Amino acid sequence: ASEFVVIGSTFGCVASDQQGNFQVFVYDPNDPEFRRQQLLVRADLHVGARINKMVRWTMPFRAKHGVRTAAHYATLDGGIGAVAPLSEESYRRLLALQNLLVNAIPHHAGLNPRSWRLFRPGKSMVRRYAKNFLDCSLLGRYLHLDVTLQTQLAGAVNQTRDAIFGDLFEVLIGTHIT
Numbered sequence: 001a002s003e004f005v006v007i008g009s010t011f012g013c014v015a016s017d018q019q020g021n022f023q024v025f026v027y028d029p030n031d032p033e034f035r036r037q038q039l040l041v042r043a044d045l046h047v048g049a050r051i052n053k054m055v056r057w058t059m060p061f062r063a064k065h066g067v068r069t070a071a072h073y074a075t076l077d078g079g080i081g082a083v084a085p086l087s088e089e090s091y092r093r094l095l096a097l098q099n100l101l102v103n104a105i106p107h108h109a110g111l112n113p114r115s116w117r118l119f120r121p122g123k124s125m126v127r128r129y130a131k132n133f134l135d136c137s138l139l140g141r142y143l144h145l146d147v148t149l150q151t152q153l154a155g156a157v158n159q160t161r162d163a164i165f166g167d168l169f170e171v172l173i174g175t176h177i178t
Contacts, residue, residue, distance in 0.1 A: 003054035016051035043132035044119040049075035096157040
């Protein structure tokens, strides 16, 4: 399955494969990595199931972000998910928090969520993995922690709880369909 997405003035394509992987390709001729008219891989992750359908939608307009579209997807085993663009500032804050959460909280059966989401190609690949996805199921667990631990984790990434909540709210609003 595949779908087109728009992030401000950047055009992209979201695609999945038979191994349950998900990739975001971007067309950006101004990028120094762009050569030979190739699409650039901006993000990749392992979903865990084959994706059979994607639906694109327009996210709520915000002047600082411009026009943004995102995609919901459904898997063959009944799972659903969404891929939505974030501002660079929000992405960096949430990525730092996600990296802390991997080590700061216990996980189901002791499994590492970072290695579970790692892209798994069918054949060996020459390029390095992009890994630019945030795992919102992991980030959502931050909301269920006690206030003291939330404050400590936010302080560890040099942020406040309110800034983290604002970023998580942006993700929630961006992936909500009415």
